[in-house]
Amino acid sequence: MLKTIRTILWTLVAVAAAGAAWIWYQGMAAPQPAGQSYAQYSQDGQFGAGDYRLVAAGTGETVGDEIFLGRPSLTFFGFTHCPDVCPTTLADIGHWFAELGPDAEAVQAFFVSVDPERDTPEVLADYVGWVDGVTGLTGEPAEVEKAVAAWGVLAEKAPLDGGGYTMNHTASVFLTDAEGRFFGTIAYGENSDTAVAKLRRLIGEG
Structure with missing residues (x-):
């Protein structure tokens, strides 16, 4: 009887842990559209539009939300201190572009830092430089905060044991068309063939 009770209790603990992990993953992986649906965003015009000013890593050029226009965008x-999600996503983008071949020239990709205190333009340029076609964007903390709010994403500091911090994000x-309208998303860890198919549809619609 005691063994059965222990088994039931451990099962409940495992279920609770799995539920907590799922909630965490949803918070990390699911975009946060500031109370609106993506349909509403796309109907309202340019997705992520705002008065923020960011710095393009590598060139030092100051840019606004117009940088996301003109071509379909990722x-x-x-x-840059991200241990897994960010380097994996960069590698995925490089793979998607390789799969697209010459069609990759029809899209542009951006890596926007949510940690401007550490991610200077020089640091960010070096970080994204190994993937052709990706532009790093950073800036003053206040400007990055405005960009984060405009795009409706999660970005918050999480203290680490022993000091320092990481970022939950x-x-x-995000996929947007040449006019900046929301087209869809590619989830972290999504099947590569599915991701490339989405990009081909994005390119096809321009």
């Missing part, structure tokens, strides 16, 4: 919010890649 936009990801991350940081949305892990999805």
